[in-house]
Amino acid sequence: MNPTNLKKFTLNNIQKGLSVGLATLGILAAQVTLLPISSAQATQQLFCNGAMNNGWNYSAEYVDGRFTQIRWKRSGQPPQVSDLTYSTDNAQGQPIYRGGLFSAVEVTLVDLSSGAVRPGSPVSVGVEEWGWSRGTCGLSSELPSEDSSLVALRKELKGLNPSQAANQLRGKGYNFLQTLEHTDRRIVERWDHRGNNTSIEVVYTQGKVSNVQPHR
Numbered sequence: 001m002n003p004t005n006l007k008k009f010t011l012n013n014i015q016k017g018l019s020v021g022l023a024t025l026g027i028l029a030a031q032v033t034l035l036p037i038s039s040a041q042a043t044q045q046l047f048c049n050g051a052m053n054n055g056w057n058y059s060a061e062y063v064d065g066r067f068t069q070i071r072w073k074r075s076g077q078p079p080q081v082s083d084l085t086y087s088t089d090n091a092q093g094q095p096i097y098r099g100g101l102f103s104a105v106e107v108t109l110v111d112l113s114s115g116a117v118r119p120g121s122p123v124s125v126g127v128e129e130w131g132w133s134r135g136t137c138g139l140s141s142e143l144p145s146e147d148s149s150l151v152a153l154r155k156e157l158k159g160l161n162p163s164q165a166a167n168q169l170r171g172k173g174y175n176f177l178q179t180l181e182h183t184d185r186r187i188v189e190r191w192d193h194r195g196n197n198t199s200i201e202v203v204y205t206q207g208k209v210s211n212v213q214p215h216r
Contacts, residue, residue, distance in 0.1 A: 045061070047059045053133070055213055093114045120138070
């Protein structure tokens with residue numbers, strides 16, 4: 001092959017190689033464009049559900065890396081919503097969120113996963129005068145339902161004085177265990193059931209039963 005033909009052959013091969021290379025890059029670019037958004041890029045939404053001792057159930061909503069609100073529900077009461085705002089991290093590096101309830105009560109949520117929220121992660125929710133409750137995160141926003149037997153017992157005892165309530169409870173298989181709180185305005189007693197291994201708290205306000213709730 002003479003030098004002129006060799007030069008033409010080499011140029012033709014280079015041109016063909018460039019054409020093939022550009023075509024391949026175009027196909028790869030099209031494939032990258034058509035790739036679906038990964039689950040890590042998609043919006044992450046979880047619901048952390050739990051129940052307070054006084055019958056209020058809650059579902060804390062977690063969207064795109066932060067807690068935004070808590071929905072509250074209780075039988076016989078209108079639903080409530082607490083909007084949450086990030087406050088700070090505690091000494092353990094756990095994010096703390098704060099909000100309100102009933103326009104006056106302070107609500108606090110502590111992310112016990114230290115920001116790595118996923119299904120099964122725990123949270124701690126506190127409400128002024130209600131105490132604290134542990135919730136668990138998952139994909140469902142379904143609020144936990146209250147035990148129907150507890151609802152019936154609450155209705156039966158509400159408004160009774162301590163002596164009347166004690167007689168009713170003993171007749172249903174409950175034994176008095178201890179007084180958890182005793183003030184001029186409020187008394188809280190713990191009662192255990194002999195047969196089904198459950199514990200309840202009976203709350204008296206101004207001498208009358210005002211609530212019956214599970215002991216936690």
